Amino acid sequence: xxxxxxxxxxxxxxxxxxxxxxxxxxxxxxxxxxxxxxxxxxxxxxxxxxxxxxxxxxxxxxxxxxxxxxxxxxxxxxxxxxxxxxxxxxxxxxxxxxxxxxxxxxxxxxxxxxxxxxxxxxxxxxxxxxxxxxxxxxxxxxxxxxxxxxxxxxxxxxxxxxxxxxxxxxxxxxxxx
Numbered sequence: 001x002x003x004x005x006x007x008x009x010x011x012x013x014x015x016x017x018x019x020x021x022x023x024x025x026x027x028x029x030x031x032x033x034x035x036x037x038x039x040x041x042x043x044x045x046x047x048x049x050x051x052x053x054x055x056x057x058x059x060x061x062x063x064x065x066x067x068x069x070x071x072x073x074x075x076x077x078x079x080x081x082x083x084x085x086x087x088x089x090x091x092x093x094x095x096x097x098x099x100x101x102x103x104x105x106x107x108x109x110x111x112x113x114x115x116x117x118x119x120x121x122x123x124x125x126x127x128x129x130x131x132x133x134x135x136x137x138x139x140x141x142x143x144x145x146x147x148x149x150x151x152x153x154x155x156x157x158x159x160x161x162x163x164x165x166x167x168x169x170x171x172x173x174x175x176x177x
Contacts, residue, residue, distance in 0.1 A: 006031030010069035013076035014039040014048035038064035082107040089114045
């Protein structure tokens with residue numbers, strides 16, 4: 001690890017979310033470097049590793065966790081989130097698990113309990129949280145019902161809305177204050 005690399009990241013899952021969102025974004029995170037990938041689909045693994053220049057490739061989570069990573073991003077199908085995230089938490093690595101956290105309440109409760117016992121940081125990724133509903137050329141790819149669901153007045157987080165998307169809304173309105 002170089003002085004400039006603070007976190008060695010491992011990616012579990014090399015599907016669409018990993019290749020189109022997570023891996024490109026991680027290339028721009030100062031101090032983070034993707035050092036290992038894992039996927040049970042050898043073609044997806046080789047394609048992602050070749051595209052992003054990652055030499056450490058693994059067929060399973062055990063190999064990924066043994067690869068000297070500090071952080072693991074879990075980007076597998078939702079039904080596999082709980083088992084994968086528990087393995088990462090129990091290994092003491094930091095965790096980013098893609099949404100949804102689990103497919104049922106029991107899975108969420110198990111993950112929350114494991115995270116509370118762990119010294120590692122655990123977070124749920126909510127990418128596209130503030131993505132503008134129109135493409136760069138002004139044409140919308142969202143339906144009217146999708147726009148209504150994304151309205152900031154319904155937002156109950158402290159994150160202010162994207163000003164390009166919602167210019168008439170204040171951060172206080174977006175946060176439900």
